[in-house]
Amino acid sequence: MYSSLMLSRAGLVASNLGDDIAKLWREASPQYLKGARDTLILAVVATAVGCIIGLLCGILQTLKYSKSDFVLKKIFINVIKVVVRVYVEVFRGTPMILQAVFIYFGLPYLTSNALRFDVITAAYVVVSINTGAYMAETVRGGILSIDRGQTEGAMAIGMNHFQTMVKVILPQTLRNIIPQIGNNLIINIKDTSVMFIIGYAELFAAHKAYVGATYLYFPSAVVTMAIYLIMTVVCSLLLRLWEHFIDGPENFNLATTDTLALTSGMNNFPSGKRRRAR
Amino acid sequence: MSVILDVKHLSKSFGENPVLKDIDFTVSKGEVISIIGASGSGKSTLLRCINLLETPSAGEILYHGENILSRNVKAPRYRSHVGMVFQSFNLFNNMSVLKNCTVGQRTVLGKSREEATANAVKYLEKVGMAPYVNAKPKQLSGGQKQRVAIARALAMEPEILLFDEPTSALDPEMVGEVLAVMKKLADDGMTMIVVTHEMAFAKDVSTRVIYMNDGVICEEGTPDDVFVNPQKEETKAFLARFRDKG
Ligand SMILES: Nc1ncnc2c1ncn2[C@@H]1O[C@H](COP(=O)(O)OP(=O)(O)OP(=O)(O)O)[C@@H](O)[C@H]1O
Ligand SMILES: [Mg+2]
Numbered sequence: 001m002y003s004s005l006m007l008s009r010a011g012l013v014a015s016n017l018g019d020d021i022a023k024l025w026r027e028a029s030p031q032y033l034k035g036a037r038d039t040l041i042l043a044v045v046a047t048a049v050g051c052i053i054g055l056l057c058g059i060l061q062t063l064k065y066s067k068s069d070f071v072l073k074k075i076f077i078n079v080i081k082v083v084v085r086v087y088v089e090v091f092r093g094t095p096m097i098l099q100a101v102f103i104y105f106g107l108p109y110l111t112s113n114a115l116r117f118d119v120i121t122a123a124y125v126v127v128s129i130n131t132g133a134y135m136a137e138t139v140r141g142g143i144l145s146i147d148r149g150q151t152e153g154a155m156a157i158g159m160n161h162f163q164t165m166v167k168v169i170l171p172q173t174l175r176n177i178i179p180q181i182g183n184n185l186i187i188n189i190k191d192t193s194v195m196f197i198i199g200y201a202e203l204f205a206a207h208k209a210y211v212g213a214t215y216l217y218f219p220s221a222v223v224t225m226a227i228y229l230i231m232t233v234v235c236s237l238l239l240r241l242w243e244h245f246i247d248g249p250e251n252f253n254l255a256t257t258d259t260l261a262l263t264s265g266m267n268n269f270p271s272g273k274r275r276r277a278r
Numbered sequence: 279m280s281v282i283l284d285v286k287h288l289s290k291s292f293g294e295n296p297v298l299k300d301i302d303f304t305v306s307k308g309e310v311i312s313i314i315g316a317s318g319s320g321k322s323t324l325l326r327c328i329n330l331l332e333t334p335s336a337g338e339i340l341y342h343g344e345n346i347l348s349r350n351v352k353a354p355r356y357r358s359h360v361g362m363v364f365q366s367f368n369l370f371n372n373m374s375v376l377k378n379c380t381v382g383q384r385t386v387l388g389k390s391r392e393e394a395t396a397n398a399v400k401y402l403e404k405v406g407m408a409p410y411v412n413a414k415p416k417q418l419s420g421g422q423k424q425r426v427a428i429a430r431a432l433a434m435e436p437e438i439l440l441f442d443e444p445t446s447a448l449d450p451e452m453v454g455e456v457l458a459v460m461k462k463l464a465d466d467g468m469t470m471i472v473v474t475h476e477m478a479f480a481k482d483v484s485t486r487v488i489y490m491n492d493g494v495i496c497e498e499g500t501p502d503d504v505f506v507n508p509q510k511e512e513t514k515a516f517l518a519r520f521r522d523k524g
Contacts, residue, residue, distance in 0.1 A: 066333070068349060152331055153368030153427075157382035157434050158358025167381055171372040252374075252417055255409040 020219035028210050035206030036227045042195070042202060043188035046127035050188075051181060053128065054135020057084045058173075059165060061140045084136065091133035097194040100126045104198040123200040127192060131184050138180045142173035175246050182239040186232045203227060280307050281342075282438055282469060283328065288337035290323055297323045299493040301337070305438065305471065310464045312480035312501075313473045315490035316516060321473040324490070325440045328471070329362050358386050361431030361439040365446050367423040369415040375402065375426050376411040379433045387434065394433075401429040405459045421452030425459055432463075439463070441472040477520060481505050489513045 025032075061084055063077050091099065103126050108116035117125060146169050154164040193204035207224040211217050283305040290298040297320045305311060313321050326332040328339060330346065330353045338345045346356050370378050379398035383389045389397070402408040405425040415423055424444055431439055441460065445453040457479055464470060464483050474480055480487055480501065487504040489497040489512075497504055497513045508514050 068333075147368075149364065149366050149368035150370060152362075153364065153370060153430075155331060155354070156329060156357060156362035156364075156368075157430065158354045158356075158386040159382065160354045163385045167385060168370050168372065175372065248414065252410070252413040255411055 017219055017222070020216050021223060024210065024214075024216055024219050024223060027214075028206070031206045031209065032203065032223060032227060035201060035203035036231065038200075039189060039192050039202040039204075040231055042123055042127060042192050042200070043185060046124055046192075047131055047181065047185045047188050049124070049128040050131025050135050050184065053132025054137075054139045055170070057088065057132065057136035058139025058143060059170075060084050061136065062143050064161075087129075088133045088136050091130050092137070095194075096126060096130050096191060097197050099130060100195060100198050119198055119200050122198055123192070123195045126195070127188055131188060134184060135177075135180070138177050139173060142177045142180075143169055145176065146172050175243070178239060178243050178246070182236055185235050185239070189231050189235065190228060281305070282307055284338075284340040284343075285328070286338040286340065288324075288327060288339065289335050290320075290327055290332060291335050297493050298327065298334075301493075301495060303488065303495060303498070305469065307437075307469055308467050309469055309486060310484045311471045311486045311488060312484040313471065313488045313490060314475070314477070314480055314504075314516075315496075319490045320493045321490055322442050325362070325442050325471065325473055329357060329360055329440055331362075354386070358382070358434055359437050361434060361436035363424070363427050363431055363439065363441045363444050365443040367415070367420070367427045367447070369423055369427055369430070371415055373414075374411065375407060375413050375415070375418075378415070378426060379430045382430070382434050397435075398429070398433050401432040402426070404432070404462070405429045406455070419452060420448045421455045424448065424452075424456045428456075428459055428463075438469040438471070441470065441474070443473050443475065445474070445476060477505070477517075489516065491516070 060080050063080065065074050065077050100122065104117060104119070104122040108114075150168050150172065151164055154168045159167065192200075192202050195202060196205045196208065199205075203224060207220050211220050214220075281304050285301055285303050285305075288298055288301040289296065301324060313324065315321050323332060327334045334347060337347075339347055341356060341359070344351065346353075370381065373381060376395065376398055379402060380391070380394040383394035383397060384391065399408055399411070402411065405428050407422060407425050407429060410418065410422065410426070415426070418426065428439075428444075444460070445456050448456065453476070457476060460470070460472070460479070461483050472479070472484065482501075484501055487499065487501050488495055489504055489508075489510075491512045497508060497510045503509075504513065505517065508517060
């Protein structure tokens with residue numbers, strides 16, 4: 001193809017590439033930048049919505065009932081769990097590109113146009129519920145990984161299940177799953193490119209439109225890749241900052257002095273482990 | 279003395295395994311009860327049943343005469359009157375020391391921020407942890423964590439405090455600071471049930487000692503009764519084993 005052709009004239013290409021990119025940027029930078037913007041907004045919004053869906057589903061999946069609860073409550077909880085599981089399995093287990101086709105073309109077809117989304121809404125819906133399916137599992141795992149002692153500590157001071165979740169378990173879960181949220185965001189930045197199938201104009205669509213008109217495949221690919229990389233790197237940096245923000249400062253300030261402990265006076269216990277004295 | 283808790287014929291099995299068998303005892307206001315016994319004898323399970331962290335298989339637990347095992351008693355509300363201090367502290371890792379001591383007051387008791395904070399600081403002062411209000415649990419030593427956990431329980435102003443081996447997870451040099459706090463509470467008249475392997479504490483601080491063996495209360499009495507004049511062979515053997523270990 002074009003790329004193997006390029007290898008045979010390696011010397012020439014380096015200078016050509018620079019020229020071609022400059023030409024491309026002169027002619028079409030607004031389209032690429034608009035594509036990048038739409039990619040980024042779609043990815044960020046859909047990841048956020050997906051996180052909320054995932055949080056709800058993750059919580060629903062950890063609902064418990066005790067033997068003494070009423071039958072209706074038990075049935076209700078079980079039905080909810082089955083629905084959530086089906087949702088997770090279906091949307092994790094099928095390609096997003098087909099989900100887009102299904103929702104954009106399939107829903108109007110099945111409902112004789114009673115239910116139809118425009119392109120932009122369809123794109124947001126598909127990426128959101130797809131992300132939600134992944135996040136549901138992440139959140140479920142995150143909740144299960146919190147030490148049982150945290151729940152017991154909360155129950156022991158009289159907090160109910162809901163208060164325990166909101167005040168104690170979910171904040172710690174959220175902190176622990178930030179890396180996964182970052183993963184999903186980055187995956188979404190890249191994978192929203194499949195939305196070209198329903199005609200959503202994001203970065204990859206800008207690339208396709210430009211090369212369709214000019215045949216500058218490789219220069220355009222270089223530019224497009226660079227833009228994707230910049231977006232993903234910036235996003236992962238921002239997520240790191242968020243983690244640091246949640247963790248708070250490494251040290252704390254003593255209000256006065258501890259009167260009871262002989263061993264105090266140290267402002268920082270990094271791991272809680274201490275050498276035994278003598 | 280007014281009776282706070284009356285435990286009647288309490289039994290608990292895990293599957294086929296009976297862990298508590300027909301336990302009977304009462305707790306009156308101001309009592310400090312130490313529960314001693316070998317590992318696996320059911321001491322933690324008993325405390326956890328009293329706090330409804332485990333559901334008893336049979337029997338009754340009367341709190342001021344009301345059976346808390348009946349369906350229409352709300353477990354969270356009851357638990358807010360019965361504090362618990364765990365071996366592994368169980369401080370909320372996502373909150374500062376201060377927040378650990380205010381969150382229950384705010385969410386469960388519905389107190390205002392100012393009131394909850396003032397109250398928390400009062401109890402943190404009592405356990406000598408007031409200087410650490412801004413610290414996160416991971417920045418504290420074990421002894422400090424346990425003292426905060428005690429303050430957290432106290433801040434709910436419970437009627438009775440349960441301790442499950444509060445010093446067993448601590449390095450030896452930190453045991454003293456926690457026991458000192460507990461002694462102070464006992465002196466102030468707090469009603470406490472303490473599961474412990476600290477025999478000196480059981481002997482010196484408690485008003486009553488319960489020796490548990492294999493899921494039953496084997497012997498019960500004043501510290502003198504149990505430590506100086508034990509009646510049962512099992513108790514004697516347990517205490518002898520303890521002395522040998524040093
Ligand atoms: N959740 C559980 N499921 C099944 N068995 C359990 C459970 N919790 C405790 N047991 C069993 O119940 C028995 C009593 O346990 P418990 O923790 O009450 O003993 P303990 O007296 O507190 O011992 P230790 O001094 O080691 O803390 C043990 O044999 C233990 O294996
Ligand atoms: Mg125990």
